Amino acid sequence: MTDHNQASPSSGRRYWRSLDDHVADPAFKSFVRKEFPGGSEQLDGVNRRHFVKIMAASFALAGVGLSGCRRPEYEILPYAKQPERIIPGLPVYYSSSFAGPKGAIPLVVETQQARPTKIEGNENYAPTGGATDVFAQASILDLYDPDRMTQSASGAEIKTQAQVREIVAKIASTYAGKGSGLAILAEPSTSPARARLRAQLEAACPGILWAEHDAASYTFAESAAEKTFGASSGVAIRPNYNFAKARRILSLDGDFLHGEPDSIRYARDFAKARRVLHSKDANLEKMNRLYVAEASYSTTGGMADHRLRVSPSQVNAVAAQIARGLGVKTGVAGEIEDEQMLKWITPLVADL
Numbered sequence: 001m002t003d004h005n006q007a008s009p010s011s012g013r014r015y016w017r018s019l020d021d022h023v024a025d026p027a028f029k030s031f032v033r034k035e036f037p038g039g040s041e042q043l044d045g046v047n048r049r050h051f052v053k054i055m056a057a058s059f060a061l062a063g064v065g066l067s068g069c070r071r072p073e074y075e076i077l078p079y080a081k082q083p084e085r086i087i088p089g090l091p092v093y094y095s096s097s098f099a100g101p102k103g104a105i106p107l108v109v110e111t112q113q114a115r116p117t118k119i120e121g122n123e124n125y126a127p128t129g130g131a132t133d134v135f136a137q138a139s140i141l142d143l144y145d146p147d148r149m150t151q152s153a154s155g156a157e158i159k160t161q162a163q164v165r166e167i168v169a170k171i172a173s174t175y176a177g178k179g180s181g182l183a184i185l186a187e188p189s190t191s192p193a194r195a196r197l198r199a200q201l202e203a204a205c206p207g208i209l210w211a212e213h214d215a216a217s218y219t220f221a222e223s224a225a226e227k228t229f230g231a232s233s234g235v236a237i238r239p240n241y242n243f244a245k246a247r248r249i250l251s252l253d254g255d256f257l258h259g260e261p262d263s264i265r266y267a268r269d270f271a272k273a274r275r276v277l278h279s280k281d282a283n284l285e286k287m288n289r290l291y292v293a294e295a296s297y298s299t300t301g302g303m304a305d306h307r308l309r310v311s312p313s314q315v316n317a318v319a320a321q322i323a324r325g326l327g328v329k330t331g332v333a334g335e336i337e338d339e340q341m342l343k344w345i346t347p348l349v350a351d352l
Helices: 019-023 026-035 048-066 134-144 161-175 192-204 219-229 263-272 312-325 339-351
Strands: 092-099 104-112 115-121 152-154 157-159 183-186 209-212 248-252 289-294 306-309
Touching (some): 019 026, 104 134, 115 134, 152 161
Parallel strands (some): 289 306
Antiparallel strands (some): 092 104, 104 115, 152 157
16 A cells, blocks of 8 residues: 655655554554664674674584583493393284273283384284274383383372382381271272282281272263162172174263273274175165264264264253153153254154
């Protein structure tokens, strides 16, 4: 844009860059002065030769300063006695498992010169078929985490091994034979070794309290199964679904294809029932159909044929409405009146 009312002696025409510039707003002029201070003009009059000279001296001084910063040097020495099965360039594989709160994933760990480098599922375990989840794959990074715990600590104070033994010995002598007043909080685990240690600890300290807590707990499935089928002599029971045979599946705010116990097996079984042979005799009714009502988008919701987005407070109401449509009595009062929800629930009930 051109301002014809103002002229520059050098060009005869001045171009304004904004309305503030055009009206010569004082605040705008102050902003320009702060953005381009007078000190920025100190290079005026410096020729190219002088500039290159200054920069060359700067690089030379930087090289002198950086000469003291070197990579750490390691001495690579040959084995005095060559370990068995360790040959540079040839991997060695070990069988292992990734333990979770409700189960374990069989793994095969590839190592290079005794360093784990890759994790894969164990193909000999039929339920998972050599598959793993993202958590098992990422677990190898924990071995190389520079921030991982390497010492024992009590609060913010680091404890030596001798101090730790002294603390443990004092606790053992105080609660030996009784255990009353001693509590241990731990994460859920399916490790047989830890279960054996817990049994030994409870035998030595009969009154000890052992509590397990997980931020993402899946005990709701066990609670629901216990209420539905009754307790089994004090042993927790959990539903074991066979999605390979299921033809109509309803998931209410559950992500059984990812993140929940046995999700790897469920995903494989779900995929088996999802395949339809491409032929003239292919029967689409043999392929499963998935309905999902959930509050947040999930992997299972992404695979759904029909998905309903609901708030967390509406999940129970949706379940009760579906149950009433199937002739099941519920203790939930009131019916859903939202037309969009009813348009989704009505054909679902007919399909089920």
